[in-house]
Amino acid sequence: MMDTEEEDFKSRLAPDVTPNRQLPWLTGIELLSDTNQNKHFLPTGLEGIDALLGGGLRQGQVTEIAGPSSSGKTQVCLSSATHVVDRNFGMVLYLDTSNSFSPFRISCFVNQLHPSLPKELKETSLQTIMSNIYCQSVFDIFALLDLLHHVETTLKHTVKLGGSKLCLLIVDSVSSVIAPVIGGKNSQGWCMMASVGVLLKRIAYEHNIAVLVTNHMVGGENGTLKPALGESWKGIPHIRLLLSHGTGNNHGTTTVLKHTLMVSMHLDHHEIWSKWVVFFSVLEHSSVTGRVLYVAGDSFAYRTHASDTN
Amino acid sequence: MEISNLPISPSIRSKLLSKGYTSLSSLSSISPSFLAQELSVKLEEAVEVLRAVSDTTTSKSAHIPNGIIPGAVTAWDMLSEEQMQRHISTGCEDLDAILGGGIHCKEVTEVGGVPGIGKTQLGIQLAVNVQIPVEYGGLGGKAVYIDTEGSFMAERAYQIAEGCIYDILDKFPSNSREFLSCKERLQVNNFLAGIFYFRICSYTEQIAVINYLENFLTEHGDVKLVIIDSVTFHFRQDFDDLAQRTRVLGGLSLRLMKLSKMFNLAVVLLNQVTTKFTDGSFQLTLALGDSWSHSCTNRIILHWNGNERCAYIEKSPSVASASAPYLVTGKGIRGINSNFKRARIM
Numbered sequence: 013m014m015d016t017e018e019e020d021f022k023s024r025l026a027p028d029v030t031p032n033r034q035l036p037w038l039t040g041i042e043l044l045s046d047t048n049q050n051k052h053f054l055p056t057g058l059e060g061i062d063a064l065l066g067g068g069l070r071q072g073q074v075t076e077i078a079g080p081s082s083s084g085k086t087q088v089c090l091s092s093a094t095h096v097v098d099r100n101f102g103m104v105l106y107l108d109t110s111n112s113f114s115p116f117r118i119s120c121f122v123n124q125l126h127p128s129l130p131k132e133l134k135e136t137s138l139q140t141i142m143s144n145i146y147c148q149s150v151f152d153i154f155a156l157l158d159l160l161h162h163v164e165t166t167l168k169h170t171v172k173l174g175g176s177k178l179c180l181l182i183v184d185s186v187s188s189v190i191a192p193v194i195g196g197k198n199s200q201g202w203c204m205m206a207s208v209g210v211l212l213k214r215i216a217y218e219h220n221i222a223v224l225v226t227n228h229m230v231g232g233e234n235g236t237l238k239p240a241l242g243e244s245w246k247g248i249p250h251i252r253l254l255l256s257h258g259t260g261n262n263h264g265t266t267t268v269l270k271h272t273l274m275v276s277m278h279l280d281h282h283e284i285w286s287k288w289v290v291f292f293s294v295l296e297h298s299s300v301t302g303r304v305l306y307v308a309g310d311s312f313a314y315r316t317h318a319s320d321t322n
Numbered sequence: 323m324e325i326s327n328l329p330i331s332p333s334i335r336s337k338l339l340s341k342g343y344t345s346l347s348s349l350s351s352i353s354p355s356f357l358a359q360e361l362s363v364k365l366e367e368a369v370e371v372l373r374a375v376s377d378t379t380t381s382k383s384a385h386i387p388n389g390i391i392p393g394a395v396t397a398w399d400m401l402s403e404e405q406m407q408r409h410i411s412t413g414c415e416d417l418d419a420i421l422g423g424g425i426h427c428k429e430v431t432e433v434g435g436v437p438g439i440g441k442t443q444l445g446i447q448l449a450v451n452v453q454i455p456v457e458y459g460g461l462g463g464k465a466v467y468i469d470t471e472g473s474f475m476a477e478r479a480y481q482i483a484e485g486c487i488y489d490i491l492d493k494f495p496s497n498s499r500e501f502l503s504c505k506e507r508l509q510v511n512n513f514l515a516g517i518f519y520f521r522i523c524s525y526t527e528q529i530a531v532i533n534y535l536e537n538f539l540t541e542h543g544d545v546k547l548v549i550i551d552s553v554t555f556h557f558r559q560d561f562d563d564l565a566q567r568t569r570v571l572g573g574l575s576l577r578l579m580k581l582s583k584m585f586n587l588a589v590v591l592l593n594q595v596t597t598k599f600t601d602g603s604f605q606l607t608l609a610l611g612d613s614w615s616h617s618c619t620n621r622i623i624l625h626w627n628g629n630e631r632c633a634y635i636e637k638s639p640s641v642a643s644a645s646a647p648y649l650v651t652g653k654g655i656r657g658i659n660s661n662f663k664r665a666r667i668m
Contacts, residue, residue: 081615082637090639105394111429111579111619114640115401116422142398148391151580162391188616192572195565228616230568237612 054180054222056088057095057121064268065251069096069180069222074212074248078227078239078269079255085226086112088255089182092224094121097144098137102179106147107159109188113147153189153204160211167219178221183212185226187240194242202244209248225249239269246270328374337361338371349375408461410547410588411454413447413486413655416646417633426620427461427546427588430578432553434593434608435624440631440650441592442473443482444624445549447655448590450483452547453516455504458490463546463587464516466538468531470555474519483513485653518545525556529570532577539585548581551592554609558594568613575617591618 038046053068062068069075069092077085090113093104106113122138129137150156167178190208193201216223227245232238239245239254246252252269328335341360343349349357349372358368409424418424425431425448435441449467454460467474487508518538522528528550539545553574561567582589596609608615608623615621621637627647634645649656 080612082621086639105391109576109579110616111583112639113397113400115397115404117640118397119401139398142401143396145397146391146394147397147400148394149580149583151576151583159391166391185616188572188576191613192569192576195569228613230613240613 050220052101054092054101055095055099057091058088061088061253061266064253064266066271069224070251071179071220071222072217073250073272074209074216074223074225076225076227076239076249076252077255078229078252080229080237080257083255083257085255086184087117089184089224089226090114090117091121092180093145093182094118094125094141096180097141098122098125102144102177104145104180104182105163105178106145107150107156107181107183108147109150109183109185111149112184115142118142118145150183150189153193153208156183156186156189157204157207157211160208160215164211164215164219167215167221178219181212181215181221181223183223183225185228187227190245191228191240205241205245206248209245213248328371330371330374334361334363334367334371337363408456408459410448410461411451411459412444412648413451414633414646414648414657415659416657417648417655420633420635420641420644420646421620421622421638422641425547425588425590427586428583429619430575430582430589430591430617431620431622432591432593432608432618433622433624434595436595436626439624439626440648440655441624442551443478443650444655445551445590445592446474446479446482447486448547449517449549450479450486450513450654452588453513454486454490455507457504458494461546462544464518464542464544465547465549466518466520466535466545468520468522468528468548468550470522470528470550470552472521473551476514479514479517480510481652482654483510485651486513488653518542522556525560525570528553528556529574532574535581536584539581539587543585545585546587547590548578548587549590549592552594553591554593558609571610571614572617575614579617579619 051071053062053066053070055068056062056065065075077088079085089106093106096102097104119138119142122141123134126134126137148159150159163178163181186208190201190205194205195201212223212225215221227239227241229237230240239252249270251271254267254269256267338349338361352372354365354368354372357371358365361368407427409418409422409426411418411424412421433441433444445467449465452461452463452465454462456462487510490508491505520531522531535548557567557571578589578591581587594609596607608621618637619639620635623634623636625632625634627645630647631650632645632647635641635643647658649658
């Protein structure tokens with residue numbers, strides 16, 4: 013594939029795009045190299061959860077943590093905020109809907125990070141880390157949408173001005189502002205939920221930010237619990253984890269509900285694999301000699317097929 | 323910030339957009355005369371447009387060093403604020419200790435328990451303790467008591483206030499000069515006058531009171547505690563549509579969160595328990611279901627441990643789960659060891 017051929021291909025496909033607009037077409041190789049170089053994993057500070065996530069919170073993706081009350085969702089958020097700032101990935105913005113952001117708890121996490129440092133260095137590192145975590149309270153969905161729009165606008169300008177850049181956006185919990193508006197006779201609530209979802213994903217993708225949201229549980233059939241916000245929300249986060257606390261002890265368990273790269277524990281295997289099978293089988297077929305145009309929403313993730321053909 | 327948000331006249335805006343200037347950056351390096359020629363407008367109008375652009379960009383860049391969005395506070399500033407914050411004592415020292423000093427302001431705390439365990443007693447105790455003057459280690463604020471069941475008794479509040487004043491005078495020597503002036507304020511009638519009482523009889527009244535609270539709290543800026551006893555009572559029987567009940571309660575809890583943050587006060591919600599069938603056995607859980615369980619910042623469960631009353635912290639973002647025993651005495655809520663305290667030698 014030569015560069016001139018690529019340019020021809022691109023120009024033939026997009027004759028109507030104005031010169032100022034950036035062409036959105038990327039080849040698979042460009043996407044893969046962008047993923048490997050730019051989309052880092054942000055640490056949550058909890059090894060088990062990092063392992064389940066495949067390394068940590070992925071930049072450019074929305075991760076959801078669901079769980080019943082006091083299963084540790086806020087603690088995962090606070091721990092992620094601390095570890096991400098400590099490793100100098102950038103700033104963290106914490107949107108808090110239940111006044112659960114605890115600066116005291118963050119200072120406990122910071123003190124656990126480097127226990128062997130002398131006291132003065134610990135003080136300065138505490139101040140540096142905590143000055144890079146911003147917290148804002150949100151109490152209804154309109155304020156949330158407003159804030160997210162503002163964040164998006166500011167990010168477009170910050171890129172040119174430099175300085176410490178936002179790398180992790182936490183919304184704890186997104187379900188408590190969305191749940192009061194969905195359901196009922198009219199569908200405006202569902203539209204607003206979809207707007208929030210699209211906005212979060214766009215902020216994540218365009219500015220290379222990891223987004224972490226928490227969700228609570230509601231009763232399903234047979235008395236079991238299921239994550240709130242219903243079926244329509246399920247498609248919005250890229251990765252969904254379910255926390256549950258162990259009875260009687262402090263140990264909890266985490267389950268992967270949905271992951272773009274891993275097989276989930278609960279979904280039917282056929283459902284996930286069928287998408288990949290169709291895609292790769294077109295590439296492998298010897299009589300197909302053209303290119304494949306994959307129009308992805310946002311869940312296009314990189315996974316090399318097990319049996320590579322040449 | 324796009325061209326569409328600039329404060330310029332609509333005709334010039336449409337001309338800009340039709341010529342392809344869609345973002346502020348495209349206008350950043352253009353001279354006024356060139357712009358006037360492009361848009362076929364007068365030179366003064368082009369100057370106005372460019373001035374509006376530069377105003378917007380400079381105000382934006384002035385905001386950015388302060389934070390990614392206006393109103394966001396760094397965790398470091400919040401930490402110093404939090405360390406100066408006083409907490410509301412519950413009367414029981416063990417319980418205060420596991421709570422990290424007492425009930426926190428700016429947070430919503432839910433207290434649940436079986437009938438007869440002492441929830442209303444704890445509510446009245448908190449309404450009295452919030453009024454302890456600052457010189458004696460309290461907040462010196464007033465309380466709002468929203469009663470849904472009718473369990474608030476003024477005589478009991480009188481008793482508890484008397485017990486509280488007695489203990490304060492016992493703890494602090496009364497002949498010290500700086501305490502003489504505030505000692506006059508330690509009258510039981512003052513304490514009772516500092517509790518604003520609302521009696522509500524239906525869920526619509528409850529929703530109305532919570533909506534009205536914002537105005538009330540703006541007028542009475544010294545209120546530091548809002549107690550709702552009990553928040554679930556009217557929502558358990560009359561609601562046919564459970565989904566609507568969940569939505570209404572979700573909206574209520576968000577409003578209470580906002581009030582506690584805005585007015586820097588503590589909100590305490592008292593809740594009843596119900597039985598739930600899980601894992602093959604009946605267990606006691608708080609009423610209103612799983613969807614309500616995330617609507618508070620902290621949760622304390624009061625339960626019987628043999629013959630003893632115990633308080634267990636079930637949910638908190640800043641303190642670990644722990645349990646502490648307490649007593650309900652004639653003077654109010656007290657700890658186990660307070661009976662054995664020696665009288666101070668005057």
